Amino acid sequence: MPPVEVAVKADRAGRRAVLMLLMGLATGCGPVASSAGGGISVAGSTSVQPFAELLAEEYAREHPTAPVVNIQGGGSTAGIEAALTGAADVGMSSRELKDSELAQGLVSQPIAYDAIVVVVHPDNPVAALTSEEVRRIFAGEVDNWSQLGGGDDRITLVVREEGSGTRGAFDELMMGDTRVSARALRQDSNGAVRVIVNSDRNAIGYMSLGIVGDFVKPVPLDGVTPTVEASMAGDYFLVRPFLFTWLGELSAPAQRFVDYCLTAEAQAILGLEGLIPVEGA
Amino acid sequence: MLKERLIQYLLLALALTAVLSLAVITVFILREGLPVLIEFGPIRFLTRSEWAPTQGQFGILAMVVGSLWVTLGALLVGVPLGVAVAVFVTDYSPPLLAQVLRPAVQLLAGVPSVIYGFIGLKILVPLIRDSMGGAGLSVLAGALVLGIMVLPSVIAVSEDSIRAVPQLYRDGALALGATHWQSLWRVVLPAAKSGIVASIVLGMGRAVGETMAVIMVVGNSLQLPSSPLEAATTLTSNIGLEMAYASGAHRQALFATGIVLFAFIMLLNLVASAFRRRTIRA
Numbered sequence: 001m002p003p004v005e006v007a008v009k010a011d012r013a014g015r016r017a018v019l020m021l022l023m024g025l026a027t028g029c030g031p032v033a034s035s036a037g038g039g040i041s042v043a044g045s046t047s048v049q050p051f052a053e054l055l056a057e058e059y060a061r062e063h064p065t066a067p068v069v070n071i072q073g074g075g076s077t078a079g080i081e082a083a084l085t086g087a088a089d090v091g092m093s094s095r096e097l098k099d100s101e102l103a104q105g106l107v108s109q110p111i112a113y114d115a116i117v118v119v120v121h122p123d124n125p126v127a128a129l130t131s132e133e134v135r136r137i138f139a140g141e142v143d144n145w146s147q148l149g150g151g152d153d154r155i156t157l158v159v160r161e162e163g164s165g166t167r168g169a170f171d172e173l174m175m176g177d178t179r180v181s182a183r184a185l186r187q188d189s190n191g192a193v194r195v196i197v198n199s200d201r202n203a204i205g206y207m208s209l210g211i212v213g214d215f216v217k218p219v220p221l222d223g224v225t226p227t228v229e230a231s232m233a234g235d236y237f238l239v240r241p242f243l244f245t246w247l248g249e250l251s252a253p254a255q256r257f258v259d260y261c262l263t264a265e266a267q268a269i270l271g272l273e274g275l276i277p278v279e280g281a
Numbered sequence: 282m283l284k285e286r287l288i289q290y291l292l293l294a295l296a297l298t299a300v301l302s303l304a305v306i307t308v309f310i311l312r313e314g315l316p317v318l319i320e321f322g323p324i325r326f327l328t329r330s331e332w333a334p335t336q337g338q339f340g341i342l343a344m345v346v347g348s349l350w351v352t353l354g355a356l357l358v359g360v361p362l363g364v365a366v367a368v369f370v371t372d373y374s375p376p377l378l379a380q381v382l383r384p385a386v387q388l389l390a391g392v393p394s395v396i397y398g399f400i401g402l403k404i405l406v407p408l409i410r411d412s413m414g415g416a417g418l419s420v421l422a423g424a425l426v427l428g429i430m431v432l433p434s435v436i437a438v439s440e441d442s443i444r445a446v447p448q449l450y451r452d453g454a455l456a457l458g459a460t461h462w463q464s465l466w467r468v469v470l471p472a473a474k475s476g477i478v479a480s481i482v483l484g485m486g487r488a489v490g491e492t493m494a495v496i497m498v499v500g501n502s503l504q505l506p507s508s509p510l511e512a513a514t515t516l517t518s519n520i521g522l523e524m525a526y527a528s529g530a531h532r533q534a535l536f537a538t539g540i541v542l543f544a545f546i547m548l549l550n551l552v553a554s555a556f557r558r559r560t561i562r563a
Contacts, residue, residue: 075526163526186501
């Protein structure tokens with residue numbers, strides 16, 4: 001099958017599965033276990049989604065006869081819920097599973113690690129920050145760039161909304177018990193955060209290393225520049241796992257896809273995209 | 282005869298579907314939202330501004346205040362503009378121009394809200410940031426975008442109510458020596474007052490309910506805004522922002538926000554229809 005056709009099929013099946021997922025969420029009861037059209041359904045974190053889509057495309061190219069892998073977003077929490085209820089074969093999460101989720105029998109497999117990068121506008125003169133400074137900035141205790149060696153401008157905080165995996169990981173790894181300031185602008189995607197930090201010279205935000213691009217400037221933390229290498233070496237601490245999670249035994253085709261994601265080849269693809277490969281893969 | 286009956290029942294069934302969907306929606310958001318509302322306490326829910334849903338803190342005061350500010354601002358922008366357009370179209374515009382204006386206003390109503398939001402984000406927000414300071418994403422940006430968005434309903438209903446004023450009133454005023462403007466300002470507009478108020482209330486409903494455009498320009502911060510240049514969150518934008526990732530009590534709290542919103546919109550609609558009825562009787 002030519003890739004276009006696969007994509008169209010995946011898209012259509014994907015929509016159906018998203019609809020089912022939404023219906024399941026809306027009624028608050030899990031839909032019947034099913035994977036749309038005999039394919040493998042993978043749903044969850046929007047941070048993991050683009051990378052899973054990439055792997056699914058590559059997988060389909062190499063295994064033309066294998067069942068189609070449908071990737072949907074919805075968020076880490078929705079993905080975990082989908083794995084629990086069987087709405088999806090595999091859930092994607094960009095945060096560690098909670099104890100309450102593990103207690104229900106979920107199995108998890110990291111497919112890569114992702115560094116969260118604190119970013120500022122490209123013209124911002126502030127060259128580096130300590131994690132203590134970042135914590136105080138996001139708590140709202142430091143609210144002017146002049147306190148950090150910049151111009152006399154009020155800091156614009158940009159964060160993700162509660163429930164997002166990126167927000168959860170940032171709050172846990174960076175903020176600890178400190179609350180994020182109520183002044184912070186909340187945006188519902190990495191892309192939206194990037195748009196605002198790119199257009200506001202006084203903005204500071206955070207996002208996945210893999211999607212920083214040239215529009216915003218990554219800030220070294222505690223003297224460590226956020227790179228794949230630094231994260232692999234354990235020097236950069238703001239790192240979270242990208243997980244696949246499922247309940248009980250995976251079906252054989254789903255297991256084959258998960259296995260594929262851990263091959264050296266798939267890991268190399270993820271490495272090129274700015275993710276940190278799983279060790280020993 | 283049988284065919285008549287059949288059509289009658291078919292229409293009845295169709296009519297019931299519309300009412301039924303309202304009933305289903307009502308039951309549904311109550312079922313989903315009431316538990317957390319009761320558990321957390323409706324007073325606490327409404328009067329606390331601390332919103333940390335993953336830590337069990339559900340205070341929506343900041344969003345209520347945000348909604349009120351943005352809506353009030355939208356009315357300050359939209360009502361004078363809208364009523365002015367209505368007066369111009371009914372009383373001053375050459376017929377040819379009115380024939381262009383009316384469909385143009387209707388088109389304005391057909392522009393998808395995401396487009397309004399996008400234009401707001403790309404043009405208005407940088408403009409506010411560069412000329413007035415702050416992040417640009419602000420109550421002011423939300424009010425300006427919504428002010429334009431409420432125009433069609435304000436214009437349409439105001440225009441109808443101005444037209445509904447009997448010609449006798451105008452003739453009487455003119456016969457007493459009033460100028461065109463005096464008769465309009467002292468006689469026609471006061472007579473059309475209920476309809477104009479109804480148009481304002483309808484516009485208010487539109488402003489309170491709008492989600493997409495607001496999410497894009499208002500900044501979505503959880504503070505109680507102390508100036509129009511500060512960011513805020515509205516009831517709708519918070520639901521839209523957080524629904525994708527919400528589960529458990531967090532999702533229920535969003536539905537509870539929906540209950541508050543629902544009650545508010547119902548109230549506005551009741552007020553609007555009360556004013557409208559008064560116009561018709563007058």
